[in-house]
Amino acid sequence: MMRGHFRPLKTIVFMLGLALVPASAAPITGSVGYLGGALGTWSIQFASIPGVELQQVSITLPSTSYFDTVSGGPGLLLWQDFQKISGGAAASVTPGTAAGRDGATALTIGFTGFNSSAGTFAFLLDVDQQVTLQNCSGLPLGQAIACGIANTAATTAGSVTTGTEIAGTMIGLTFGGAGYEPLYLSTTLGRTGELTAAGQFAGEIPEPATYAMMGSALVALAVWRRRARQ
8 A cells, every 4th residue: 555655755755855955046146325415325236036026125223323304303404305316116115204204213115126127226315413412502602602613513513424423224135026935134334435335235035946846745745645544
């Protein structure tokens, strides 16, 4: 009785073995950059095979930084909410409102259609630094003027984030696509210039055929076990 099931079982084990061999995986390489500027310019780019998409990016700023997305609030001087500049992908941001993002230290960008042929996705998003301003009220005229000048200098400096200040920003990236299991990669921005920073990432995502073969083998194994009990 068991001899009649021996060859099908060998075939199923062989299929499972092939599915577990990490031979078919799509490489992913790319970078996230902070390009500075008065309004905060960012860029995201990656390369992979067709079908692989960047689905989500999370940005977590250092503890001394925050997003300045509306007029007023904690921000200093100029402000800029998330605004796409270039790239073929569509994007949505969480928190979902500019007011909700203002003063926050983290946000998530969801993408649709962001594959390697969509090109570099560039966007504006202002980042300010926490500053402590002096209390100039009640001071003699000369001291009050000096105090005001010091506060103006601090405000100006805090409104322009440098490469050193943005360094340490943590970036999380989730990749997927039709038939692909999600793949999470991460990078941390490092200073590349006076006002710039960047982070590189790389990984491999198993291709759909691997999961399809494993699924077929598991279904066949279940069928074999049911017939073997009969």
